[in-house]
Amino acid sequence: xxxxxxxxxxxxxxxxxxxxxxxxxxxxxxxxxxxxxxxxxxxxxxxxxxxxxxxxxxxxxxxxxxxxxxxxxxxxxxxxxxxxxxxxxxxxxxxxxxxxxxxxxxxxxxxxxxxxxxxxxxxxxxxxxxxxxxxxxxxxxxxxxxxxxxxxxxxxxxxxxxxxxxxxxxxxxxxxxxxxxxxxxxxxxxxxxxxxxxxxxxxxxxxxxxxxxxxxxxxxxxxxxxxxxxxxxxxxxxxxxxxxxxxxxxxxxxxxxxxxxxxxxxxxxxxxxxxxxxxxxxxxxxxxxxxxxxxxxxxxxxxxxxxxxxxxxxxxxxxxxxxxxxxxxxxxxxxxxxxxxxxxxxxxx
Amino acid sequence: xxxxxxxxxxxxxxxxxxxxxxxxxxxxxxxxxxxxxxxxxxxxxxxxxxxxxxxxxxxxxxxxxxxxxxxxxxxxxxxxxxxxxxxxxxxxxxxxxxxxxxxxxxxxxxxxxxxxxxxxxxxxxxxxxxxxxxxxxxxxxxxxxxxxxxxxxxxxxxxxxxxxxxxxxxxxxxxxxxxxxxxxxxxxxxxxxxxxxxxxxxxxxxxxxxxxxxxxxxxxxxxxxxxxxxxxxxxxxxxxxxxxxxxxxxxxxxxxxxxxxxxxxxxxxxxxxxxxxxxxxxxxxxxxxxxxxxxxxxxxxxxxxxxxxxxxxxxxxxxxxxxxxxxxxxxxxxxxxxxxxxxxxxxxxxxxxxxxxxxxxxxxxxxxxxxxxxxxx
Numbered sequence: 189x190x191x192x193x194x195x196x197x198x199x200x201x202x203x204x205x206x207x208x209x210x211x212x213x214x215x216x217x218x219x220x221x222x223x224x225x226x227x228x229x230x231x232x233x234x235x236x237x238x239x240x241x242x243x244x245x246x247x248x249x250x251x252x253x254x255x256x257x258x259x260x261x262x263x264x265x266x267x268x269x270x271x272x273x274x275x276x277x278x279x280x281x282x283x284x285x286x287x288x289x290x291x292x293x294x295x296x297x298x299x300x301x302x303x304x305x306x307x308x309x310x311x312x313x314x315x316x317x318x319x320x321x322x323x324x325x326x327x328x329x330x331x332x333x334x335x336x337x338x339x340x341x342x343x344x345x346x347x348x349x350x351x352x353x354x355x356x357x358x359x360x361x362x363x364x365x366x367x368x369x370x371x372x373x374x375x376x377x378x379x380x381x382x383x384x385x386x387x388x389x390x391x392x393x394x395x396x397x398x399x400x401x402x403x404x405x406x407x408x409x410x411x412x413x414x415x416x417x418x419x420x421x422x423x424x425x426x427x428x429x430x431x432x433x434x435x436x437x438x439x440x441x442x443x444x445x446x447x448x449x450x451x452x453x454x455x456x457x458x459x460x461x462x463x464x465x466x467x468x469x470x471x472x473x474x475x476x477x478x479x480x481x482x483x484x485x486x487x488x489x490x491x492x493x494x495x496x497x498x499x500x501x502x503x504x505x506x507x508x509x510x511x512x513x514x515x516x517x518x519x520x521x522x523x524x525x526x527x528x529x530x531x532x533x534x535x536x537x
Numbered sequence: 538x539x540x541x542x543x544x545x546x547x548x549x550x551x552x553x554x555x556x557x558x559x560x561x562x563x564x565x566x567x568x569x570x571x572x573x574x575x576x577x578x579x580x581x582x583x584x585x586x587x588x589x590x591x592x593x594x595x596x597x598x599x600x601x602x603x604x605x606x607x608x609x610x611x612x613x614x615x616x617x618x619x620x621x622x623x624x625x626x627x628x629x630x631x632x633x634x635x636x637x638x639x640x641x642x643x644x645x646x647x648x649x650x651x652x653x654x655x656x657x658x659x660x661x662x663x664x665x666x667x668x669x670x671x672x673x674x675x676x677x678x679x680x681x682x683x684x685x686x687x688x689x690x691x692x693x694x695x696x697x698x699x700x701x702x703x704x705x706x707x708x709x710x711x712x713x714x715x716x717x718x719x720x721x722x723x724x725x726x727x728x729x730x731x732x733x734x735x736x737x738x739x740x741x742x743x744x745x746x747x748x749x750x751x752x753x754x755x756x757x758x759x760x761x762x763x764x765x766x767x768x769x770x771x772x773x774x775x776x777x778x779x780x781x782x783x784x785x786x787x788x789x790x791x792x793x794x795x796x797x798x799x800x801x802x803x804x805x806x807x808x809x810x811x812x813x814x815x816x817x818x819x820x821x822x823x824x825x826x827x828x829x830x831x832x833x834x835x836x837x838x839x840x841x842x843x844x845x846x847x848x849x850x851x852x853x854x855x856x857x858x859x860x861x862x863x864x865x866x867x868x869x870x871x872x873x874x875x876x877x878x879x880x881x882x883x884x885x886x887x888x889x890x891x892x893x894x895x896x897x898x899x900x901x902x903x904x905x906x907x908x909x910x911x912x913x914x
Contacts, residue, residue, distance in 0.1 A: 216846075216850075254849065254850065256842070256846050256849075258842055258846075259842055259867065262879075300843065303840075303843045303847075303913055304843065304846060304847070305847065305850065
């Protein structure tokens with residue numbers, strides 16, 4: 189089998205490449221160049237910096253596999269960055285890393301596999317892709333603290349059939365051990381946390397610089413509609429946010445709703461954050477079969493799974509949930525098996 | 538491996554490495570020293586300088602040794618702009634190498650007046666537009682002789698003449714890095730003030746270049762220090778590289794006739810073979826005013842990064858013309874300046890032949906290329 193290994197320069201994808209080679213496959217390592225600043229400079233933070241590409245290149249050389257840097261800046265700009273700005277300026281909570289996985293890493297790379305003369309795509313995600321019931325099924329990674337199945341929940345069965353996650357069977361400690369035993373330079377590399385194209389700057393200044401027209405000042409209002417403050421753009425506010433609201437109040441206030449049409453931020457008491465359920469869009473089922481009934485749902489990357497009932501595109505939580513907002517990805521599980529994923533369109537109380 | 542990336546760099550010609558070795562070994566002296574081993578090094582350096590100057594019709598003191606094309610371009614532009622005259626502007630061309638364009642942009646950011654002139658569909662500079670931008674502020678006009686991505690050749694002499702006619706005080710520089718293998722260079726008949734060459738483009742060592750500086754040309758150094766190279770470029774000499782550069786220049790100049798006919802024939806045959814098999818291929822290298830070694834081709838519907846990866850896997854080394862530090866291929870500013878869209882530029886590949894290219898390997902590469910393109914479509 190010939191495998192295209194997406195190497196970010198981190199320890200997980202380094203070990204994914206090593207394990208794939210050990211299994212006797214023909215490996216081609218690639219790093220995706222996704223973003224450069226206004227003057228073409230490479231990002232300095234996040235998962236795709238110049239030094240990361242350099243680490244990936246050196247690991248590929250250590251493993252003696254060919255290595256290339258592929259330019260996907262155009263796809264990334266259109267599919268991820270523009271969407272990120274659009275989501276923020278529309279009052280939705282963007283998921284740039286999920287979109288990047290879905291649109292660039294999986295959609296584009298999987299569609300290009302034949303062009304690169306490869307059979308499968310290998311990444312360093314912590315999830316397990318298991319052949320069962322005659323098809324490839326996604327399960328949570330072995331290391332519960334590192335499980336990334338949530339961000340992969342919108343992969344289709346056909347995409348899963350051409351994808352492998354070799355480190356999903358290992359704990360993070362075991363991954364580092366494999367890397368250290370083989371002397372890979374990324375063995376002790378810290379994990380990246382920042383959103384790569386935002387880097388160390390905050391979201392607001394990124395959106396302000398990238399889409400200067402996207403910010404309109406507006407009121408901060410209480411639940412009863414009375415104006416209690418002003419803000420200079422809905423960008424940067426997230427449902428559930430407590431800090432930085434710019435309003436003085438005796439009791440803690442939270443963002444409960446964002447209304448981009450009127451540039452209004454609604455704040456209220458913690459109880460008002462409660463969401464009974466959500467409507468969904470872009471439902472994807474890993475098995476290809478639609479599912480309805482009782483599911484376990486997870487709406488944050490490392491959030492607690494909660495039980496819910498799914499009927500068509502409506503999901504009703506069995507207990508009201510806080511800080512659920514439109515734009516977030518929601519993943520459905522049956523035990524550790526991923527049933528599918530969707531985007532949250534609207535919330536209802 | 539079939540190596541079709543000679544415009545990026547070349548393997549050393551025979552005898553070059555051999556000529557260099559003593560100066561990395563027993564004749565290790567600092568050419569500025571006062572003792573025997575230094576005198577031998579100094580002697581070799583000056584001999585190299587003489588041989589180099591002879592190949593371009595210059596006198597030895599007009600040769601400044603540098604670390605290569607990028608440094609020479611930087612010295613030509615910054616040196617002209619920083620020198621204490623009343624002229625501080627730069628006029629250059631959109632299809633120049635980054636070493637010129639980025640230096641120009643740096644000077645612009647410092648507040649110096651800079652102008653970048655466009656080119657036509659074939660990549661030839663608009664002479665009238667260029668001349669119109671040269672004025673009393675202009676310190677230096679910089680025009681690449683032979684383009685690294687397409688191989689188009691500017692007819693330099695008449696442009697130099699016209700600039701000098703109207704503005705005798707303006708310095709004219711040419712980045713001639715790609716030209717030396719195929720073009721006879723005579724700085725006198727060219728009338729040029731500054732000219733950049735680098736050894737590794739014609740079978741010499743990397744890290745070894747020169748800037749030709751016409752006698753009497755005011756030039757502020759970029760590297761200040763011990764005052765080597767008559768104060769124009771400080772730093773301990775790399776004598777081995779200078780000797781290697783001289784050896785390669787001598788060999789390349791002697792081989793020029795053969796290079797033009799034989800390498801040109803190999804390139805032309807390769808071009809015909811591609812056009813006969815890949816019917817919709819578009820050649821971006823113009824039919825006339827072209828070098829014998831470059832060929833830039835657009836393959837509609839085939840992204841160059843994919844094709845280059847597949848070519849590499851199949852043992853053929855080519856390139857997209859320019860690469861950034863990460864190694865990703867970028868949209869070519871040269872092709873975009875010629876009017877190609879970003880998508881067309883992303884479907885374009887440069888093949889460049891060199892002193893050791895053979896017609897057999899070129900034919901084999903053309904067949905591999907055809908098969909890969911068929912498969913990718």
